[in-house]
Amino acid sequence: MHCHNPVCTMEIPEGARKIVLAGNPNVGKSVFFNALTGMYVDVSNFPGTTVDISIGKYKDDVVMDTPGVYGVSSFNDEERVARDVILFADVILNVVDAVHLERDLFLTQQIIDMGIPMVIALNMMDEVKRNGLNIDIDLLSKELGVEIIPTTAIKKEGMEEMKAALARAKVGNRIPKVKTLMEKVVDQVDVDAEALLVVEEDENVLERHDLKNQYGNREEIYKLRRNRIDEVINAVVTTTNQGASFRTKLGRWMLKPITGIPILFVALYLTYQAIGVFVAQTVVGITEEVIMGQYYYDFIMGIMTRLVSETSFIGQLLIGEFGILTMAPIYLLGLLLPLVVGFYFILSIMEDSGYLPRIAALVDRLLTGLGLNGRAIIPMILGFGCVTMATITTRLLGSKRERFIATMLLGLAIPCSAQLGVIVGLIAPLGGKIVLLYASTIFVVFVLTGTALNKIMPGESTDLLIDLPPLRIPVATNVLRKTYIKSKMFIMEAGPLFVLGAVVVTMLQYSGTLESIMDTFAPVTEGFLKLPKETAQTFIMGIIRRDFGAAGLNDLVSQGLLNPLQTVIALVVITLFVPCIAAIMVIFKERSWQESALIWIGSFVISFLAGGVLAQLVL
Amino acid sequence: MTLDLAMRGQMIEVVTIPDATIRAQAIRLGIYEGAKLICSEKLPAGPVILQNRMQEIAIGRNLAKKIAIKAL
């Protein structure tokens, strides 16, 4: 069979069925995937966290997890990925949130219309009772024409029944009129399911088969499906109401500015206490200064000084000021790792609880001024963890314009957790006024840049249209597992770059190039920024990673080279400085090279400009 | 009238939604021409929240201005 779908190129063992997990965001697909395959996948509560599909094995079959989507179409990247996997499934395990049938059954009926055999796991049954809903499961099963297994995935209820039911998967009751429409085009596509997307005017599927958009009527089909689903739901769901639960009320409070803003500030304050105070000071005090700074340092020096001379080039490379066995691991493991773990822990809680989309609605108004909508708060918050990762999630924004603005702001003004940790450590002892000066400078640059881009960029940004999932108490194992995976990814990504950075800076230093670069930049550093010329070396380090640069600044401050105001200026420059190597590589992948170059040079210019202006004002 | 003028707690019926792409995305979440929903919350100058049973959707104010509704 000829095939136009990228999924076809994936290796599937002979005779294995492809079981695909499909469902709306945050319905528990990944929990099912884990139960079937026993393999690890990211389990989270924010729409679009499972960007890549995960593949595992169940008995002789292949199981694939897909990103959560509200329908099979191509409105964004996640949908395109999910669509291609679903199209070529042999069996669909459709996970449905029983509390949100109005939303979830649209996708269910769409997959039924494709004519792919399926089984439904009616998940979150624990929440059905709590919310005073009653679902006639037998009738629902009869109406849809497929088997439905009630489950509570987190308590492993219904899992065995679900596994057994997979063998009995069948094609459900298709909407007759849609089926008739599909029959006209079915001989023009590779698999029957694609016929549905042809008549639903999916641009990618049309293009793959060299078809013109002349068969379709997406709007009519969607309406038919919606009416069908609403009919079914009215017949099977009854509400035995008992007033709004505490969670519903809390969800509401998080939205209303009068309560939502204080709640947000409390959340931010707790985050600051946890990361900025507890981790950055107490934990790092032990890990960086004692464990790595003393035990590890003495240990490695004890061994290495016997093998190489500290002043030789090799000695400098390995155990010098920027040595790959001294500075790199001490900063990476002693300083950054605890901060990054702390950050991902908090972020996982926010994601799994369903708080993030409510923050998005709360700040929507503010972000529209910057040419973004509330959704953009997600990459921004993620950026405080890792700008590289956040840049990838800008894909969930609705237009190219928004993706560019968000990427620019991320690359420019959002310090990642690693960098933020070093900054907090440097600035906290300098007192409230200095902290305020720093924070407001960064904020002003952020707002000015966003506003300016919104004014000059052509086109229009999209408006907020976001599903507010119910609040849930995060499951500890999920949160911990996610924290572990993300932290591990951080070390694997940052580790090599730190070593690279250490090598480059040592070489520059040893060859005397560092000295001449500092002299070249001296007019700017000393004249405009009013900083000692040595600060230039931290900017060179910052090109590799901004946290690496900030760490270098840490060194200069401990040598007593900078006074408090100079520290703030240097921090402003290093915060706004060019995105780190990893981030700029992702930016180049995600955006055109012109846009990427603009972001890099733009950050460079803006950072020095902001630092210079501040220096002229305060010094 | 338009959705941004709906009052908190009011039952409304959606009359028209501009733009085919938004219509397609909204219908999947249960918002379509003819849908009867509750305006459960309105943030000052910010999004309007529409509710259908347990389902809640936030709609940016600019979009709300373009959605025609009638009060029920």
Ligand SMILES: Nc1nc2c(ncn2[C@@H]2O[C@H](COP(=O)(O)OP(=O)(O)OP(=O)(O)O)[C@@H](O)[C@H]2O)c(=O)[nH]1
């Ligand atoms: N109360 C309750 N919570 C559940 C149940 N099943 C899963 N969850 C929780 O729902 C959240 C989302 O689960 P995931 O498995 O990440 O959902 P997903 O469908 O893979 O989400 P995306 O990949 O982001 O689309 C997690 O916090 C789970 O712990 C259930 O039966 N009851």
Ligand SMILES: [Mg+2]
């Ligand atoms: Mg998932």
